[in-house]
Every structure is written in C-alpha cells, then in structure tokens.
Amino acid sequence: MIKQPPYLKKGDKIAIVCPAKKLPKPIDYAIALLERWGLEVVIGKSVYAESHQFAGTDELRAADIQQFLDDKEIKAIIAGRGGYGSIRIIDELDFSTFEKSPKWIIGFSDITVLLSHIFAKYETQSMHAQMPYTFEEATPESLLSLRKAIFGETQSYEYESSFQNRAGASTGVLIGGNLTLLCFLAGSASEIDYDGKILFIEDVGEQEYSIDRMLRMLKRAGKLAKLKGLIIGAFNEISEEKIPFGQTADEVIWDIVKDYDYPVCFNFPSGHIDNNLTMIVGAKVKLDVENNKVKFKYI
Template identity: 60%
Template sequence: MNIQPPYLKKGDKIAIVCPANKLRKSIAPAIALLESWGLEVITGKSITGDHFNFAGDDALRTADLQTFVDDSSIKAILAARGGYGGIRIIDQIDFSAFNRNPKWIAGFSDITTFLSHTLAALHTQSIHGQMPASFETGSANSIETLRKALFGEELNYTYKSTITNRPGHTEGVLIGGNLSILVAMQGSVSEMDYTDKILFLEDVGEQEYAIDRMLRMLKRSGKLAHLRGLIIGSFNGIKPQEIPFGQTPEELILEIVSEYNYPVCFNFPVGHIEDNQALIVGSTAILHVQTHEVILSYQ
C-alpha cells in the first residue's frame, strides 16, 4: 500500500520551487489564489533563479528543493513550472526526511521525474496537476481539482470521448505522467512498476514517430503487457512532418496494445492543456470505459 501524505488544511504552509526551467513571468496571481485557499505560501530561491534555461544552476535548484524536503513545517511542495531539468538533480536529493514526514509533491510535464521517483523509490503518492505558472491559462475546473486533491476532497471524473475507446471495467493503482519522462526513468531507481497498474500518458511537442518509438520501447520492455488499464490524455503540439507519418497517436496506440485486452480510453483531460485535471499518482482508482464515455473514481 502506497503512503498517502497528510492532506492539507487551512493554515498549512506550502512551498513553491522551480526544479527545472526558469520562470518567464510572475506567479503572483497563483500565489494569491493559493493564499485564498487558506495556505501560507513560501517561495524558494529557484523562483528567481536564472542560469541559461534553468531556474538557477543544478546546485541551487538541488539545495532549494532539499530545503523544503527537509522542512517538516512544509506540508506540500508545488513545482512552479516544468520544462527540463529534473533528471539533472533527482539523484542529489536526500529523501531521508521525506520518508519520516511525507508530503505532497505536485506538478506535471518534467515534474513527472519527481512523481515517478516519489512512487518508485519512496512508495508515496503525489499529484499530477496544474502548476502555478499555468494557473492563469488553466481552466477553473482544473485548478479546483488540484485544490481538492491537496485537501483530500472527493474527486471523480466523467467525460465524453470523441475518439472510440476500448471498453472495459478495471481497478488498480494509478501511475503515469509525461511519456518522454517516463521513458527517461527506465532502468533507474525512479522507474515505476507497471504491473497491474492503470497507466495514464500525455506529451507535448513530439512528432508521431517519436511517440511511436517511445511506446514501442515500453512494449518491448514488457511495461504494457500487464497493465490493468490505459488512459490516454492530450498529445498536442505535434510538429508537422514533410512526409506524413500516417497514424495519429491514438491510432498507433491502439495498434501497439491490440494484443492486450484491458480497457483503453482517449481524450482524458490531462496534459499540456487548459483543462489539465489533477490525478493522484499511486492511489487506487476505478476505471469504467464505454465506447464514448469514461468514469474514473478513487477507491
């Protein structure tokens, strides 16, 4: 059973850090919103860090995250944004204090590095959801699901898929995140266990052939064979090719998992989109997939 960090309550202190790319704009509106939830918000040095494309050099970002991992008064750590950089510092973080006092880590995109490590190495749940840098463009509903996830309120999702799903009903621990990052975690201590899990995937800015290659790598390594369910979120920002690849991400996914019989759903509201719904990584979920309707709830 994975460890569930204590849910937040009004008056709790949370930290915002930038463990990857640097901020390009103020997150003051996001901080104000978090404070309106009754939280005390502390920002790390990496929020103003600037080292080429990163929010400070590796040493600064490592020390910044380490400070809040070690601080027992901090009840959650929110990544301000993603980009690239988590894999450069994950092995320098000492999670000893985290093991004694688990706390929520929340974010998506490159932050999948930390969500994956938290589950794989520390057996602790985390939150895949909107980040302060995306609050202004994120839907009100997506930000509300983040609040509910942090405060332990009921989260259930029902939506209509415009793409034909592969129906089925299943239950299992929910894992996943950004496809590129999950592939980068393979063979390391941060690699999630895929067996008997419900896997969700999303990505942005990749070409169809790269998506195909990454998925086939997961298949060849046995990661897709023993899933209980597959949730496909947004694969957007696909770069056009001079010669078309010939398959959409959804089409190639169905082909790759055609020999398996677990349910597969598409159009799930997760990823680099405005309506990026919060998902609790490491929690037990119930997935009901019909041809064009999907229901996800937590046990």
Template identity: 55%
Template sequence: MHNATPTSGIQPPYLKKGDKIAITCPAKKLPGPMTDAITLLQSWGLEVVLGETVDASFHQFAGDDDFRARDMQRLIDDDSVKAIIAARGGYGTIRIIDKVNFSRLAQNPKWLIGFSDITLLHTHLYSNYNIQTIHGQMPVNIPDASARSLESLKKALFGDEITYSFNAHPLNRCGEGAGVLIGGNLSLLIASLGSVSDFSYDGKILFIEDVGEYLYSTDRMIRTLDRAGKLKTLAGLIVGSFTEVKDNDIPFGQTVEDIVMDVVKDYSYPVCFDFPAGHIPDNCSLIFGRGLQLSVKTHHVAASYI
C-alpha cells in the same frame, strides 16, 4: 483482468487552512512573477513560501543544478512545509534528482505537485518510497487554467472526493479495470526506464500525455514502453492530451490514437483517449500512487479512486 483491490501508496496528510505550501523550480527558470498562483493559493487559506529558485537564473535553468537541488532539499527537510509545488516544468529535473535526499519525505510525507518534467519526481517517489503525489496544474500555468482544473487541484490537496466523468472517444476500448494510477509525461517515463526511478507497471493503470513531439517519436516511445514489458500487464491505459503534435514533410500516416491502439491491440484492458489532463488549460489533477477504478463504456468514461 486484474480484480484484486490495488494497494495504494502512502498518502501524505491533506492540507488545512493555515498550512504552508512551498513553490520551487527544479527545472526551467520562470519567465516572470507568479502573482496569480500566489493569490489563488492564499485564497485557499494557505501560506505560500517561495523557494530561492523562483528568482534564480542560470542559462535556461532556475539556478545551477546544485542550487536547485539545495532549494528542493531545504523544503523537503522543513517539516513546517506541508506541500511542495513545482513552479513549472521545462527541462532539468533529471539533472538534480540524484542530488536530493528524500529520506525525510519518507519519514514525514508531504504532497508534491506538478506535471511534465516533474514526472520524474512522481516516478522516483513512487518507485523508492511508495508515496502518493499529485499530477496537476503548476503556478506558471495558473493564469490560463480552467476553473475545473484548479478546483480539482484544491480537492486533491484538501482531501475532497474527485471523480472523472466524460464522453467516450470513438477509438476507446471498453472495459473495466482497477489498479494503482501511475504515469505522467511519456518522454519522462522513457527517460526513467532502467533507472532507480523505474518500477513495475504490472496491474497498474497507466496515464500518459506529451507535448510538442513528432508522431514518429511518439510511436517510438510507445513501442519502447511495450518492448520494456510495461504495457502488457496493465489494468488500464488512460491517454491524456498530446498537444502541438508535429509531423514530417512525408506524413507519418497515423494519429496518436492509431499509434497507441496499434501497439496495445493484442491486450485486453480498457483504453480511453482524450482524458482531460496534460499540457492543456483543463489539466485536471490526478493522484498518482492511489488505487483507481476505470470504467470505459461505449458512450461514457468514468474513473474514481478506491
């Protein structure tokens, strides 16, 4: 049990009305205009700046690797931009991450927002610069997003208090834990292992989610994390949505919950399932790099930042 108060990462300044938020595409290209997202951000009093990648196309990417890296670089280096939100995930962030120089961000932190493929940016910025980032809805998801998830994104950006409270899943493991919140998409956490974007999970609260994965692949990834020593000394484990889960002709025989609990059964920290975050309309914002208190009880789960 980790009882020490966790040390949160560097917190970028919260946004205020009139601030600039930039939209860029570090990975897959956009299917169409982001009218709903721009309208929403403007309704919050923000000035929306569009990166050159939002209109770009190179095979499945929003421009070639150098083009996407340059767009990200320009927005990082522009001190008038107070937050950068990835328009979408898909695949491609790993192709540009080492082409971008984040030193300006270390000197002048700003919020970076996204999820899924953007997990690599979350891990990279925490690993190398200890900067807090926001795992939350992206412009491509906003037309289908729940009101609660969008409100949580606004709260995260503007510095309003965020707490999470929901009914417990029957397979949860009860307990109390406090640690810096880390994580994101399970496939991308695996992709960062052993790289400059990797870091120690000791004493942390880990959040995981994924989409479109086979059960056997999920089992392999969870076991890979465990074999890498990442799961043994956590302060807590939060499992978000695993959507569009696939199975083989011969069924795997375990659910995602079964797989997770099988791997972490010998550890003592709290585990909660069905956390409202991931590839779902109700993708509530999480602030990575910030201390979190997790309380998992028989009928109820609560989490709050510390």
C-alpha cells in the same frame, strides 16, 4: 504499503520551487489563488533564479528542494513549472526525512521525474496537476480538482472521448505522467513497476514517429502487457512532418495496444492542456470505459 501524505488544511504552508526551467513570467496570480485557498505560500530561491535556461544552477535548485523536503512545517511542495532539468538533480536529493514524514509533491511534465521517483523508491503518493506557471490559463475545473486533491475531498471525473475507446472496467493503483520522461527513467532507480497498474500518459510537441517509438520501447520492455488499464491524455502541439507518418497520435497508440484486453480510454483531460485535471499517482482508482464515455473515480 503505499503512503499517503497528510492532506492540507487551512493555514498550512506550501512551498513553490522550480526544479527545472526558469519562469518566463511572474506567478503572482497563482500565489494569490493559493492564498485564497487558505494556504501560506513560501517562495523558494529557485523561483526567481536564472542560469541559462534553468531556474538557477543545479546546485541551487537541488538545495532549494532539499530545504523544503526537510522542513516539517512545509506540508506540500509545488513546482512552479516544468521544462527540463529535474533529471539533472534527482540523484542529489536526500529523501530520508521525507520518507519518515512524507508530504505532497505537485506538478506535471518534467516533474514526472520527481513523482515517479518518490513512488518507485518510497511508495509515496503525489499529484500530477496544474502548476503556478499554468494557473492563469487553467480551466476552473482543473484548478478545482487540485484544490480538492490538496484538501482531501472526494472527486471523480466523467467525459466523452472523440476517439473510440476499448470498453471495460478495472480498479488498480494509478501511475504515469509524461511519456517522454517515463521512457527516459527506464532502467533507473526512478522507474515505477508497471505490472498490475492503471497507467496514464500524456505528452506535448512530440511528432507521431516519436510517440510510436516511445510506446514500442515500453511494449518491447514488457511494460504494457500486464497493465490493468491505460488512460491516454492529451498528445498536442504535434508539428507536421515533411513526409506524413500516416497515423494520428491516437491511431499510433491504438495500433500498439490493440492486442491487449484491458480497458483503454482516449482524450482524457490530462496533460499540457488548459483542462489538466489532477491525477494522484499511487492512488487506487476505478476506471469504467464505454465506447466513448469514461468514468474515473478515486476509491
């Protein structure tokens, strides 16, 4: 049975932590916005900590998250930013209190480690969404999607894809996140069962050959064959190779999944982009895909 943490209400406490890289700039804008939403913001020790490129030592970051996992007054934990580092501390965290009294974990990019882990191990929903580090550049739509998700408001997304989709309709449980992290979690306790799910993926700064390699790894491992749908988010900031790969990221992905029969949509507004819409990992969703039009709804 998939667990849905209680939605927040005004006056609830939300904690900000940094499980991975240190923050390169203040997040006062994000703190003020969360407070305008009616939430009480609690700042973790890792938010202003530094240890080389990390937001404090592994021990400090793990202890910081652990404190808020165990604190029943904290109703949600949002990562200040991603980067790299969550995989260094995931096995040090004790989720026994969280398992009995789940709360929302929010973030994207490197935070895929946490989102995947709590669904794989505890069948608990989480939010792949904008983080305080990205709030200032985020679109109003993406921040609204986070606010609605936090407070449990019904929402759906519609958009037009510039790359032709594979049409179809499907309902299923949503899983996914950053492609690199999903691959690095393979074979571990944090790996989600892909069968019968609707998968969404995104990534940033990966060249086409790397995207090709990671998707082929998932295909060879049998992770793509039994999906109910595939949502392709943003694959951006791809640097040009000295010898061109010969395919765009979308073409790479299509070539790998073209022989399956489930709906596939491209250019979904999710990932390392300003319009990073909130995706609830573990939620049941309906996906309607036409050649270039996509409708996505939580059900």
